[in-house]
Amino acid sequence: MTDAAAPTVALIDDDRNIIASLAIALQGEGFVTRLYTDPEAALKALAENPADIAVCDIKMPRLDGLELLRRLREKSAMPFIFLTSKTDELDEALGLAMGADDYIAKPFSQRLLIARIRAILRRTEMARAAVSEYGEAQTPAEPMLRGRLAMDPDRHLVTWSGQPVTLTVTEFMILEALAARPGVVKTRNQLMDVAYQDDVYVDDRTIDSHIKRLRRKFREVDPEFNAIDTLYGAGYRFSDG
Numbered sequence: 001m002t003d004a005a006a007p008t009v010a011l012i013d014d015d016r017n018i019i020a021s022l023a024i025a026l027q028g029e030g031f032v033t034r035l036y037t038d039p040e041a042a043l044k045a046l047a048e049n050p051a052d053i054a055v056c057d058i059k060m061p062r063l064d065g066l067e068l069l070r071r072l073r074e075k076s077a078m079p080f081i082f083l084t085s086k087t088d089e090l091d092e093a094l095g096l097a098m099g100a101d102d103y104i105a106k107p108f109s110q111r112l113l114i115a116r117i118r119a120i121l122r123r124t125e126m127a128r129a130a131v132s133e134y135g136e137a138q139t140p141a142e143p144m145l146r147g148r149l150a151m152d153p154d155r156h157l158v159t160w161s162g163q164p165v166t167l168t169v170t171e172f173m174i175l176e177a178l179a180a181r182p183g184v185v186k187t188r189n190q191l192m193d194v195a196y197q198d199d200v201y202v203d204d205r206t207i208d209s210h211i212k213r214l215r216r217k218f219r220e221v222d223p224e225f226n227a228i229d230t231l232y233g234a235g236y237r238f239s240d241g
Helices: 016-028 039-048 065-072 089-097 110-137 169-179 188-195 204-221
Strands: 008-012 032-036 053-057 080-085 102-106 144-146 149-152 157-160 228-231 235-238
Touching (some): 008 016, 016 032, 016 110, 053 065, 053 110, 080 110, 169 204, 169 235, 188 204, 188 235, 204 228
Parallel strands (some): 008 053, 053 080, 080 102
Antiparallel strands (some): 144 149, 149 157
């Protein structure tokens, strides 16, 4: 992170009142904030100097949040949360597919948003911890191998049949939880506990959305991918057969 004691949150929304209110709440929780009402200015600034995490509205003039994220992902893997209307399920799906780490539907609780920010920053820091401490000289941990799947938690690398698959931190942790015990069913609540700690509320649809994105990403590498099974009414399981 930019500063371990004071993570930086970029707030991007053309509504000044929303980001001003969020900034006050975040600063009260010890965060440093950077505010942008112009998405094009935000893109330029964050491409040159990423924040620790960005919170961005989807519906904005000239450059919407989806396009901003698409362009930003060409230069940065900075964690990203979308703010979206409850009716914008298509935008939500597109945002997560493009590499957003999470979304929160408006109207939202500032307390919930702050909890989600903390959860994502914590997961990101855990994923970086070994490399940030030891650098490239670190001896990598043995990857987890499950059939054609290989996962290297230290380096946040995933391959399927030797082909790289790019996952967000949240997607990585969900897949890791499933692959750790092939054949064992994980309920949605168990996957929520893995991906969203500290009693952060997430509804079932969020986990389902991440599973859909995982399948889509693996099918881009292997159209026949079917290693993540849905057991209706129970949850999900990984099959390495």
